[in-house]
Amino acid sequence: MKHLLSIDELTVEQLTALLDLTDHMVEISSRPVPKVPALRGRTVASVFFEDSTRTRLSFETAAKRLSADTMTFNVGTSSVNKGESLRDTIETLSAMGVDAFVVRHKSSGVPHMVTEWTDASVINAGDGWHQHPTQALLDCHTVTRSFGTGNDLTGRTVAIVGDVKHSRVARSNVRAFTMLGADVVLVAPRTLLPPEFIDWPIRAVDSLDEVISDIDVLYLLRMQRERMDAALVPSLGEYSARFGLTRQRADRLKSDALVLHPGPMNRGVEIVVDPADLPGSRILDQVRTGVSARMSVLYTVLSGGSVPPAGGAE
Amino acid sequence: MSSFVLRGGTIVNPDGNFNADVVVRNGVIELVGDTKGDLPVIDATGCFVSSGFVDLHTHLREPGKEEAETIETGSRAAARGGYTAVVAMPNTDPAQDAVHVVEFVRARGEQVGLCEVLPSGCITIGRLGQQLVPFGALAKAGVHLFTDDGTGVQDPLLMRRALEYAGQLGVVLAQHCEVARLTEGAVMHEGACCSTLGLPGWPALAEELMLHRDIELVRLTGSPMHFLHLSTARSVEMVRQAKLEGLPITAEVTPHHLSLVDELLTSFDTVFKVNPPLRTRADIEALKGGVLDGTIDAIATDHAPHSDHSKDQALDAAPPGMLGLETSLGVVNTSMSLSPRRIAEVLSWNPARIANVSDRHGRPIAVGEPANLAVWDCASEWVVSRDHLVSKSRNTPYDGMTLRGRVRHTVFRGELVVKDGEALK
Incomplete structure (x- = not known):
C-alpha cells in the first residue's frame, strides 16, 4: 500500500491489517519510552492547506514515535491565491526530499492530485467533504x-x-x-x-x-x-x-x-x-488511539507494510 | 488569390448529397462537377464537402487572457476543426461591452485571417448584471449575439428590459442559464457521484429554472432568444415544448455534454470541471435526442482554454472550461450516429443562421458561392493528443481517446488554411 487516500480503496483485509497493526502501536505508545527506530531516516511532511492543529499534531507525534523526521508546511488559505499553483507547492516540497506527504485540504480530491506530482507516499489527512x-x-x-x-x-x-x-x-x-x-x-x-x-x-x-x-x-x-x-x-x-x-x-x-x-x-x-x-x-x-492508528498508517505506507516494526526502544 | 480543385468528395447540400469536384478560384466556387486539367488538386476522396463550420460559442481569451489563448491561436484551432467563422464570447478583459472592444476583436480576427471572428457583445456592462450595454451602437458595429456568458443575467426585470429593447434592433440575446444562488461553490453535477466524492453539487434545477423564466420572458416580449450550452434532459424537454408553441427560440449543446459523464470527476482531474457541469447518462441521451429531432439547433463548442498552471489547482479553485474547437466533429461523430446532412446542419447551416452570417457562411456548395468550406470524413480514426493541438492551451478532456471522423481540409475565403489536418499558417 503506497498511499492512503480513501477508505473506499481498501480491501477488508487491508483495513483489518491496519487495525491489528494499531494494537501493536498502542503497545509501543504505552511504553516508558514510546519510540521505535522503524522509520529512522525517513521524512514525513505535513502539508496542511486547511488549519487543523489536532490532526497535524497527532500525525507528527505518530511520525516521531517511529523516529521519522518531520517537517510542517502550513498554508494559509490566502497564500494559495498568491500565484503558486498547488502543483508548484508540492513539487517544491518534494524536491527537498520527502518520503510521505500528509495532506489536508478544504477541497475534495487534493490528496489524489498530489499523487500525480510526487513519487512520495501520500496520506489523506482530510479532504473537503470527501474522506478522512x-x-x-x-x-x-x-x-x-x-x-x-x-x-x-x-x-x-x-x-x-x-x-x-x-x-x-x-x-x-x-x-x-x-x-x-x-x-x-x-x-x-x-x-x-x-x-x-x-x-x-x-x-x-x-x-x-x-x-x-x-x-x-x-x-x-x-x-x-x-x-x-x-x-x-x-x-x-x-x-x-x-x-x-x-x-x-x-x-x-x-x-x-x-x-x-x-x-x-x-x-x-x-x-x-x-x-x-x-x-x-x-x-x-x-484521541489516544489516533496517534497509534496514524503510526500504523505511516509504517504501512513507508515500509511496504510487510514486517511489523522492531520492538526494541531506541 | 489561389485556385485549386477539391477532387473526389461528396457534396453535402440542403437539397441532397452528390459526388462532385469543387473548383475554387478568387475566393468563390467557380465550378461544381467533373474536372480535368492542370489546377492544383486537393484530394477529397472519401470525404464530405460542406460549408465551413460556424461555432456559436468560442472563448478566444483576447483581450485580457492571452496566456490561455489568443485570437491567432484560437483562429488556428478553429480552422483545424473545420470552422470558417466563430462567435467570440464577450467575457474578455476588458469585456466586449463597448464598440472599441468589439472592433478590436473583429480587426484582429481579420488580421489573422484564418477564420471570420464574429464578436458577440455583453448584455450588461462588465457582465455585472446591472446596466444594459449600448445595444444600438454595438448592433451598428455589427454585433448580432449578446450574452453575459459565464454567468446568466440573474435579474428578471433587467432581462425583460433587455429583451424588449434589443428585440427592436433585430439582434438576439443568448442566455447562459444558471441561477447563481443555486450553484454557489458548486464543482460538479448534483447527484449520486458528487454525494460520494463530497464535492459541492451543481443542481440541474439551476439551469432549468432560468431556462423556464426566460422562455416565459420570450413569450411575454416576443423577442427571440438563443440558449447556450444546455445540459439537462429537462432543459431539452422545455425547449421542445416551447418550440411546439411557436416561440422564437434556438438552442445549442456542446460536444462534451454529448459525450462525457459526471462520473469522470472520480479522477478529481480538473480538466473535467466545466460550466455547466458534465451530467448523467440520462441527460446525455436526452441531449442526443434533441439533436436528432431538431429541438437542438446547433452544436457549439464552448471552447474554453485555460493554462495548465490555472488548472493545476484544487477542484474548487480551478476555473471551469475545456477545449473544443479541434475535436468537435470527431467527438460528435463518435458519440452519436448523425447523417452527414445533420452534421452540416448543426455545425454549419443552423449556427450560420443564428449568428446572422448566412450570406457568407453555411451556404450551399454551388457556383458563385463564397468558398468557406470544410472537407471532413466520418470514418477515419485518430487519437487525440494534448501535445498535438494548435490551441495555446492543453485542457482537452479527450487526451488519449480515439475519435472517429476528422476534418481534413478547411477553405476560408477561397484559401486553403488547413490541409490534411494541419494548419498551413
Whole structure:
C-alpha cells in the first residue's frame, strides 16, 4: 500500500491489517519510552492547506514515535491565491526530499492530485467533504476494541448523527463500519444529508428518538455554526432539540452503547450532556488511539507494510 | 488569390448529397462537377464537402487572457476543426461591452485571417448584471449575439428590459442559464457521484429554472432568444415544448455534454470541471435526442482554454472550461450516429443562421458561392493528443481517446488554411 487516500480503496483485509497493526502501536505508545527506530531516516511532511492543529499534531507525534523526521508546511488559505499553483507547492516540497506527504485540504480530491506530482507516499489527512481515512481507522479501532469482538462488528448498529453532507468523517466511517459488518444508520435533517445516496450501504431515519434505544454506537458529528447561517437548519437550538444527545436520550441508550465524537465538540449543541457523565463515552480514547492508528498508517505506507516494526526502544 | 480543385468528395447540400469536384478560384466556387486539367488538386476522396463550420460559442481569451489563448491561436484551432467563422464570447478583459472592444476583436480576427471572428457583445456592462450595454451602437458595429456568458443575467426585470429593447434592433440575446444562488461553490453535477466524492453539487434545477423564466420572458416580449450550452434532459424537454408553441427560440449543446459523464470527476482531474457541469447518462441521451429531432439547433463548442498552471489547482479553485474547437466533429461523430446532412446542419447551416452570417457562411456548395468550406470524413480514426493541438492551451478532456471522423481540409475565403489536418499558417 503506497498511499492512503480513501477508505473506499481498501480491501477488508487491508483495513483489518491496519487495525491489528494499531494494537501493536498502542503497545509501543504505552511504553516508558514510546519510540521505535522503524522509520529512522525517513521524512514525513505535513502539508496542511486547511488549519487543523489536532490532526497535524497527532500525525507528527505518530511520525516521531517511529523516529521519522518531520517537517510542517502550513498554508494559509490566502497564500494559495498568491500565484503558486498547488502543483508548484508540492513539487517544491518534494524536491527537498520527502518520503510521505500528509495532506489536508478544504477541497475534495487534493490528496489524489498530489499523487500525480510526487513519487512520495501520500496520506489523506482530510479532504473537503470527501474522506478522512485515519479518522475512520481510529474510530473502528476504538469501537472494535471496546466491544472486544476482534475486528468484527456483525450485528452491531452504528448511528451517525448530524451533518453528514459536509462530513468527510461520515463518508469514511460509513464505508469502514460497513466493511467490518456493522449496520450503519444516518440520522440528520434532509438539508444535511447528501443529495443522493441511494447506492450507499446504509439507511437513513428522520429522528434520533426513533433509533436511540436500539443502537450500539452513537457517532455524533460536529455541527458547525456556519450551517445555521446558510439556512440549513433553523437554529442550533432546534438542531439540538431534534438531534442532540440530551440527558433524556442518553438515558434511553443501551447500557453498553458507545458514544463517539471526532472533535472538537460543540457542547450544548450536538452533545448536551457532559461526556464525563456518560459511561459509554469513548471520546478521549479516540484521541489516544489516533496517534497509534496514524503510526500504523505511516509504517504501512513507508515500509511496504510487510514486517511489523522492531520492538526494541531506541 | 489561389485556385485549386477539391477532387473526389461528396457534396453535402440542403437539397441532397452528390459526388462532385469543387473548383475554387478568387475566393468563390467557380465550378461544381467533373474536372480535368492542370489546377492544383486537393484530394477529397472519401470525404464530405460542406460549408465551413460556424461555432456559436468560442472563448478566444483576447483581450485580457492571452496566456490561455489568443485570437491567432484560437483562429488556428478553429480552422483545424473545420470552422470558417466563430462567435467570440464577450467575457474578455476588458469585456466586449463597448464598440472599441468589439472592433478590436473583429480587426484582429481579420488580421489573422484564418477564420471570420464574429464578436458577440455583453448584455450588461462588465457582465455585472446591472446596466444594459449600448445595444444600438454595438448592433451598428455589427454585433448580432449578446450574452453575459459565464454567468446568466440573474435579474428578471433587467432581462425583460433587455429583451424588449434589443428585440427592436433585430439582434438576439443568448442566455447562459444558471441561477447563481443555486450553484454557489458548486464543482460538479448534483447527484449520486458528487454525494460520494463530497464535492459541492451543481443542481440541474439551476439551469432549468432560468431556462423556464426566460422562455416565459420570450413569450411575454416576443423577442427571440438563443440558449447556450444546455445540459439537462429537462432543459431539452422545455425547449421542445416551447418550440411546439411557436416561440422564437434556438438552442445549442456542446460536444462534451454529448459525450462525457459526471462520473469522470472520480479522477478529481480538473480538466473535467466545466460550466455547466458534465451530467448523467440520462441527460446525455436526452441531449442526443434533441439533436436528432431538431429541438437542438446547433452544436457549439464552448471552447474554453485555460493554462495548465490555472488548472493545476484544487477542484474548487480551478476555473471551469475545456477545449473544443479541434475535436468537435470527431467527438460528435463518435458519440452519436448523425447523417452527414445533420452534421452540416448543426455545425454549419443552423449556427450560420443564428449568428446572422448566412450570406457568407453555411451556404450551399454551388457556383458563385463564397468558398468557406470544410472537407471532413466520418470514418477515419485518430487519437487525440494534448501535445498535438494548435490551441495555446492543453485542457482537452479527450487526451488519449480515439475519435472517429476528422476534418481534413478547411477553405476560408477561397484559401486553403488547413490541409490534411494541419494548419498551413
